[in-house]
Amino acid sequence: MSVNEKLRDHLHDQLFDAILELQDRDECYEFFEDICTIQEMHAIAIRLEVARMLKAGDIYEDIVKKTGASTATISRIKRCLMYGSGGYSKILDRMAGKNPDILKIEGRKNKER
Numbered sequence: 001m002s003v004n005e006k007l008r009d010h011l012h013d014q015l016f017d018a019i020l021e022l023q024d025r026d027e028c029y030e031f032f033e034d035i036c037t038i039q040e041m042h043a044i045a046i047r048l049e050v051a052r053m054l055k056a057g058d059i060y061e062d063i064v065k066k067t068g069a070s071t072a073t074i075s076r077i078k079r080c081l082m083y084g085s086g087g088y089s090k091i092l093d094r095m096a097g098k099n100p101d102i103l104k105i106e107g108r109k110n111k112e113r
Helices: 010-021 025-035 038-056 060-067 071-083 087-098
Strands: none
Touching: 025 038, 038 060, 038 071, 038 087, 060 071, 071 087
């Protein structure tokens, strides 16, 4: 899948180049604490957790309970997983390669799958 070309510009390139320079988790905390508000960091972390739970097969009800994310946010992330550029899946698959338990279902198995 391809990246939305509307996003490609010098400012985004600079941001992503900076992120690629981070060498460990502590540097990530330092950088993101400076560049994002606490609420922005929390929202990004919740989105990744929602994506992880969806990919694992958790149902909306369990995702809402665990993350507090709205069903609209969950639906948007599900669309990204299904029709997006593949970023969530790529990262979650890499993380699962290091920790297979990351994609374990937290709540009930989704009956629709």
